[in-house]
Amino acid sequence: xxxxxxxxxxxxxxxxxRLGDDALILSHRLSEWSAHAPQIEEDIALANIxxxxxxxxxxxxxxxxxxxxxxxxxxxxxxxxxxxxxxxLAELENGTFxxxxxxxxxxxxxxxxxxxxxxxxxDAQLAAIAAKAVKxxxxxxEHASTWILRLGDGTELSHDRTQAALEGVWPYSHEMFxxxxxxxxxxxxxxxxxxxxxxxxxxGTVQGILxxxxxxxxxxxxxxxxxxAGLHTEGFGYLLAEMQHLHRSHPGARW
Numbered sequence: 001x002x003x004x005x006x007x008x009x010x011x012x013x014x015x016x017x018r019l020g021d022d023a024l025i026l027s028h029r030l031s032e033w034s035a036h037a038p039q040i041e042e043d044i045a046l047a048n049i050x051x052x053x054x055x056x057x058x059x060x061x062x063x064x065x066x067x068x069x070x071x072x073x074x075x076x077x078x079x080x081x082x083x084x085x086x087x088x089l090a091e092l093e094n095g096t097f098x099x100x101x102x103x104x105x106x107x108x109x110x111x112x113x114x115x116x117x118x119x120x121x122x123d124a125q126l127a128a129i130a131a132k133a134v135k136x137x138x139x140x141x142e143h144a145s146t147w148i149l150r151l152g153d154g155t156e157l158s159h160d161r162t163q164a165a166l167e168g169v170w171p172y173s174h175e176m177f178x179x180x181x182x183x184x185x186x187x188x189x190x191x192x193x194x195x196x197x198x199x200x201x202x203x204g205t206v207q208g209i210l211x212x213x214x215x216x217x218x219x220x221x222x223x224x225x226x227x228x229a230g231l232h233t234e235g236f237g238y239l240l241a242e243m244q245h246l247h248r249s250h251p252g253a254r255w
């Protein structure tokens with residue numbers, strides 16, 4: 001390996017892992033709805049979306065880990081809280097069904113823009129992962145949009161609850177478009193888009209859906225961040241404890 005290629009490999013690995021972490025953690029959050037969704041059909045739909053995200057996470061973590069000899073299981077189950085670089089948005093507790101659907105809408109629209117751009121990545125493996133995932137995410141956007149329209153333009157109670165959910169979740173959307181050192185380097189390498197460049201198209205899509213749902217776009221006063229640097233919300237430690245418990249209780253077990 002040449003001296004110039006080593007940093008690029010490390011950066012691609014870090015980038016793949018952060019995207020894998022996003023998908024993994026949101027997949028786990030959605031799986032918590034199993035047997036608790038408001039309808040049997042929705043129970044199945046959320047489980048399927050969670051499985052789509054888990055598949056994306058496996059591909060991304062396997063690729064990211066291949067640079068250092070770590071497996072997808074090593075990365076999912078044997079890292080500590082500060083070593084995860086997922087967006088805080090992905091780890092937010094489910095709350096009400098409205099909170100879950102708002103979170104899903106904001107994240108899925110972001111993923112759709114991201115994967116569409118990554119299809120032309122100079123990294124062939126990331127481009128292949130994105131080409132498969134973008135088709136799944138298009139459905140995720142459609143599914144979340146349908147629910148936001150039903151809830152926002154439904155009864156007065158459903159509208160108020162969805163608007164309150166939007167107010168609570170919206171601040172966490174800003175981290176998706178923050179340009180940190182890794183993101184800028186990845187963009188310079190032609191591997192992935194600059195996050196800030198994705199926001200205009202994302203905002204246009206989201207705003208159109210919210211307007212149709214008679215919901216009001218919140219102010220941008222508060223912009224929590226830190227997930228990419230390993231700083232997480234209070235509930236994240238509990239999520240990891242549940243997700244990692246079986247693997248850590250039986251290290252090396254196979255079945």
